[in-house]
Amino acid sequence: MLRMPLLLLTTALVALPSQAGVLEWLGLRPKPVTSSAFLPVEQAFILTSQQTSAGLQLQFTIAPGYYLYRHQLSVTPNQARFGDWALPDGTAHEDEYFGKSQVYYRQLQLTIPLQQVMPGGVAEVRYQGCTSGLCYPPQQVSLPLAPLH
Numbered sequence: 001m002l003r004m005p006l007l008l009l010t011t012a013l014v015a016l017p018s019q020a021g022v023l024e025w026l027g028l029r030p031k032p033v034t035s036s037a038f039l040p041v042e043q044a045f046i047l048t049s050q051q052t053s054a055g056l057q058l059q060f061t062i063a064p065g066y067y068l069y070r071h072q073l074s075v076t077p078n079q080a081r082f083g084d085w086a087l088p089d090g091t092a093h094e095d096e097y098f099g100k101s102q103v104y105y106r107q108l109q110l111t112i113p114l115q116q117v118m119p120g121g122v123a124e125v126r127y128q129g130c131t132s133g134l135c136y137p138p139q140q141v142s143l144p145l146a147p148l149h
Contacts, residue, residue, distance in 0.1 A: 039063055041136045045129050049143050055083070055113040056123055056145065060104065065131050067093065067103040072128035072138060075112055080121035080145050083113030097135040114148060121145040 038044070045068060046061040058075070062068060070090040075082075087110070090102030112123070122145055128138045 038131065038134045039066070041129075041139060044131065044136070045127065045139070047125065047127075047141060049123075051114070051146055055085075055111050056143070058108075058110045058112070058125065060108040060127070062104060062106050062108070062129070063131075064106070066129055067105050067131070068108060068127055068129040069098060070102040070104065071098075072126070073104075074124075074126045075110070076124045076126075078122045078124055078142075079118045080114065080123065081116040083115050085110070085112045095130065097130055114145065117145045117148045119147055121147065 044063045044066045048059045048061070050057045056075075060068060070087055073087060088108075090104050092100070093103040094100045123143045125141045125143060126138060129136055
């Protein structure tokens, strides 16, 4: 007696995948994560720079819930020479992408002394950041530098 209703229910459930959202509504299949759930990289990690008499000033504004990896951040001169500088210590963090590491949250400011800048000089900034559920590909930004007088 129960076989007929069970057979009808089974048949109905097999036909359900063609009905968009029904399985998600029933909690039988998780909703896929869409890329729109995450900020574009240029909004998650906003880099601004300014060349002053003190050197090249860099500022990362990091969106809430996002972080930059210290070990993935570098600034390299091209047609220029930097004075001594170092990245500040980050906050200890462990995640599924890089394991134990140091990261920066919210904001990071750097001043890199400029010793020499030739015509066409640039600073190559490389960085990588993540948030829960997404690790962005490494980014590279070329910042033009004005020759020193």
